[in-house]
Amino acid sequence: MFKVNDNFLKLPGSYLFSTIAKKVNAYSKAHPDKTLIRLGIGDVTQPLAPAIIDALHKSVDEMAHAESFHGYAPDLGYEFLRTAIVKNDYTSRGCEISADEIFVSDGAKCDSGNIQELFALDNKIAVCDPVYPVYVDSNVMAGRTGVYDLSTERWSQVIYMPCTKENNFVPEFPKEQPDLIYLCIPNNPTGTTITKAQLQEWVNYANKIGAVIIYDAAYEAYISEEDVPHSIYECEGARTCAIELRSFSKNAGFTGVRLGFTVVPKDLKSGEVSLHDMWARRHGTKYNGAPYIVQRAGEAVYSEAGKAQLKEQVAYYMKNAAAIKSGLTEAGYEVFGGVNAPYIWLKTPEHMTSWDFFDYLLENANVVGTPGSGFGPCGEGYFRLTAFGSHENTKAALKRLKAL
Ligand SMILES: *Cc1c(COP(=O)(O)O)cnc(C)c1O
Numbered sequence: 137m138f139k140v141n142d143n144f145l146k147l148p149g150s151y152l153f154s155t156i157a158k159k160v161n162a163y164s165k166a167h168p169d170k171t172l173i174r175l176g177i178g179d180v181t182q183p184l185a186p187a188i189i190d191a192l193h194k195s196v197d198e199m200a201h202a203e204s205f206h207g208y209a210p211d212l213g214y215e216f217l218r219t220a221i222v223k224n225d226y227t228s229r230g231c232e233i234s235a236d237e238i239f240v241s242d243g244a245k246c247d248s249g250n251i252q253e254l255f256a257l258d259n260k261i262a263v264c265d266p267v268y269p270v271y272v273d274s275n276v277m278a279g280r281t282g283v284y285d286l287s288t289e290r291w292s293q294v295i296y297m298p299c300t301k302e303n304n305f306v307p308e309f310p311k312e313q314p315d316l317i318y319l320c321i322p323n324n325p326t327g328t329t330i331t332k333a334q335l336q337e338w339v340n341y342a343n344k345i346g347a348v349i350i351y352d353a354a355y356e357a358y359i360s361e362e363d364v365p366h367s368i369y370e371c372e373g374a375r376t377c378a379i380e381l382r383s384f385s386k387n388a389g390f391t392g393v394r395l396g397f398t399v400v401p402k403d404l405k406s407g408e409v410s411l412h413d414m415w416a417r418r419h420g421t422k423y424n425g426a427p428y429i430v431q432r433a434g435e436a437v438y439s440e441a442g443k444a445q446l447k448e449q450v451a452y453y454m455k456n457a458a459a460i461k462s463g464l465t466e467a468g469y470e471v472f473g474g475v476n477a478p479y480i481w482l483k484t485p486e487h488m489t490s491w492d493f494f495d496y497l498l499e500n501a502n503v504v505g506t507p508g509s510g511f512g513p514c515g516e517g518y519f520r521l522t523a524f525g526s527h528e529n530t531k532a533a534l535k536r537l538k539a540l
Contacts, residue, residue, distance in 0.1 A: 146276055156504070175522055178524065183389070186441070187445055191439075225382070261294055290513070319349055327480060328476075353368070357386065383396040483517060494519070502536065
């Protein structure tokens, strides 16, 4: 009789977004006359930019001819894409990263879930609380758990770094020493960031204690302030302690197209063992690459036309973020984020719990958001709204919120 990987059975019963979907469906069924506005889930709504559509059409046509047909992609991804990435995301920012340190993939969710395979099961991981759930759950599935404390909702093998308004949502070095440190900057869900000087301290800390930082920069394109780092490799010494995850989902609307990449520098080693070589082996064994046509679309993200069009798209969403932030502030809410990220993180009014506020908004404003407690115990008493809607919907939602 087969046995299952019972680490999966240790996962908390319900997934945040399926709980939300259930509640929303039940409400819609009971109130078919109401129009809901969804400012909850982190998915884009604007169509793909023309430069990307052109690149897709062109590469699809290439596939129709034997001389320009493409089969399996090279293990690391096509060189045309990796060189465009290096030039635009790294060299231009003074980061020393080469094209053969880039691993093209179908997105940062997979990579952020898979990267833990490189590390021993007894490693301790440190995460921000609240946190993007993939970091913790993928480690739990692998068995990096210890025991779960129901009262604190915490795993003993996971070190939680509280991020609340008391510390400006900036994690502090934990008392207990971690082996892996997950940082997501700009942050999902809080929408907050740290400065380059603060990130440099994390890099120094990781190098000192021999930890690896897994740096999720999926929202890099939304950074508007000068002293916020776009890449961890802007910091000195990051090549010996950091892996960086990037995605085309939020900067270019590829959530349904699928493209991302992970940077594993060749200087990142445990003794003589190269994490770069390990990830190359893993990538070659378990992954067969992002589609040629999608990698061509990714290349178009870095074309002059692509860059100009995507700048406008990001500005479109950030206009929503600014409107939500100022509108809610006017309405008396305490609001965070929304300056370098498409997420607004607000304090629930009158000490309501995150789920009570979710129900309150759903029933009284017909607006759907995300309860902060779904991202971790320190998210209790907070609520996330996203700027990914249309201007019209965002405006309408704000009007409803202000009328409460
Ligand atoms: C959206 C998001 C990603 C991107 O995931 P993809 O798989 O590339 O779509 C990665 N990390 C965080 C924190 C995100 O919110």
